[in-house]
Amino acid sequence: MNIYEPVLITGGTGSFGKAMLRDLLAQGCPEVRVLSRDEEKQDSMRNELGDDRVRFYVGDVRDRDAVERAMQGVNYVFHAAALKQVPSCEFFPHEAVRTNILGSENVLRGAIAAGVRGLVCLSTDKAVFPINAMGMTKALMEKTAQAAARDLGSSARTTISCVRYGNVMYSRGSAIPLFVRQIRQDKPITITEPSMTRFLMPLRDSVALVNHALTNARQGDLFIKKAPASTIAVLAEAVKELFGVPDHPTEIIGWRHAEKLYETLASAEELAHSEDMSDYYRIVLDQRSLNYKAYFSEGDQEIVHHSDYHSHNTERLDVSGVKDLLLSLPEFRAELEAVGVVH
Numbered sequence: 001m002n003i004y005e006p007v008l009i010t011g012g013t014g015s016f017g018k019a020m021l022r023d024l025l026a027q028g029c030p031e032v033r034v035l036s037r038d039e040e041k042q043d044s045m046r047n048e049l050g051d052d053r054v055r056f057y058v059g060d061v062r063d064r065d066a067v068e069r070a071m072q073g074v075n076y077v078f079h080a081a082a083l084k085q086v087p088s089c090e091f092f093p094h095e096a097v098r099t100n101i102l103g104s105e106n107v108l109r110g111a112i113a114a115g116v117r118g119l120v121c122l123s124t125d126k127a128v129f130p131i132n133a134m135g136m137t138k139a140l141m142e143k144t145a146q147a148a149a150r151d152l153g154s155s156a157r158t159t160i161s162c163v164r165y166g167n168v169m170y171s172r173g174s175a176i177p178l179f180v181r182q183i184r185q186d187k188p189i190t191i192t193e194p195s196m197t198r199f200l201m202p203l204r205d206s207v208a209l210v211n212h213a214l215t216n217a218r219q220g221d222l223f224i225k226k227a228p229a230s231t232i233a234v235l236a237e238a239v240k241e242l243f244g245v246p247d248h249p250t251e252i253i254g255w256r257h258a259e260k261l262y263e264t265l266a267s268a269e270e271l272a273h274s275e276d277m278s279d280y281y282r283i284v285l286d287q288r289s290l291n292y293k294a295y296f297s298e299g300d301q302e303i304v305h306h307s308d309y310h311s312h313n314t315e316r317l318d319v320s321g322v323k324d325l326l327l328s329l330p331e332f333r334a335e336l337e338a339v340g341v342v343h
Contacts, residue, residue, distance in 0.1 A: 005117075006031040008074045010061055010107055011081030013041035015171040016122065019203040020078055020210065025051060035059055035070040036081065061103030067110040074114060078210055079107045079121045082138070085173055086126070089134035090258050100137035101144060108148045111158055118159050120213045121145045123222075125166040125199060125263040125311075128270075132258030142222065146285055149220030161217035163209050164224050166199025166263055166311065170331045175232065179239045180335050188251040189240070194233035197262045197311040200322070201227045202329055212280055220285025224265050229311035230322050238322035242332075244341055264310040271306040281309070 009017045012034030037060045059066025061081045089096040111119045126135030149160040182189050209225040240248045275282040326332045
């Protein structure tokens with residue numbers, strides 16, 4: 001990516017969007033556009049940053065006109081706008097469809113029409129073997145992006161790729177800020193299922209993943225960042241120890257609706273058609289058309305040599321390892337400093 005070209009971030013007021021924005025500004029990007037529907041968050045960002053290189057567009061990805069206005073003259077797009085909260089999507093699945101699938105289609109078509117050079121669509125581990133509406137709509141977002149990439153072909157001006165990652169540590173609505181808040185309010189830490197595992201990825205790694213995709217993508221590629229994981233019980237224990245309250249009470253509340261015991265970042269079928277890039281997997285686009293005989297008469301022997309890549313079989317962190325990772329997060333260190341805890 002040439003950092004001296006305009007960039008658009010959809011959903012740019014979210015956790016990832018803000019981290020990506022700061023990274024782009026630090027690299028010297030002359031113009032970063034933020035498209036989101038939350039004018040209050042935009043105003044807060046505008047006052048906080050005070051940087052004329054950032055241009056704000058109020059609009060919703062569901063509105064193709066709003067997307068196309070923000071897209072004009074842009075060379076690179078990071079598509080992060082989405083409905084991400086599992087319970088909200090469960091109760092309002094039609095809203096998840098409108099944003100995560102139809103909104104993504106607007107971004108894809110807008111980027112192609114505007115001649116954007118690179119578009120990276122952000123997805124989630126919940127898109128693999130999805131059991132909830134959020135994961136299902138993200139899976140269809142991936143398929144929509146891949147279909148557009150397949151139609152464009154490798155010689156097109158616009159290169160479309162996707163990235164998929166697990167829980168981003170300290171993102172809005174995630175477990176870590178909840179645990180911190182419960183400790184600071186002297187309330188029990190609430191845990192669903194102690195043996196449940198989740199991938200742990202700092203925001204900086206999600207930014208690195210997206211940059212890797214934009215730099216290395218071929219048409220239709222999907223990139224995955226390898227990441228460690230821990231059980232929810234270990235995560236809670238690490239937070240308590242760092243706050244100096246190892247005996248803080250914990251309450252097990254049981255499984256929530258539409259949750260998994262572990263999350264999967266890549267299926268065996270996908271890994272059979274992937275490239276191991278050390279810290280990343282590149283999953284290559286299936287270029288076959290509808291008119292191929294193998295679809296009906298042949299199988300794929302490579303799949304049997306792979307296992308799914310999930311949070312139960314990745315590197316498993318103990319309490320010490322999770323503590324080290326937490327201490328590397330500026331947001332978490334700020335919470336410790338606010339209560340006078342120094343490490």
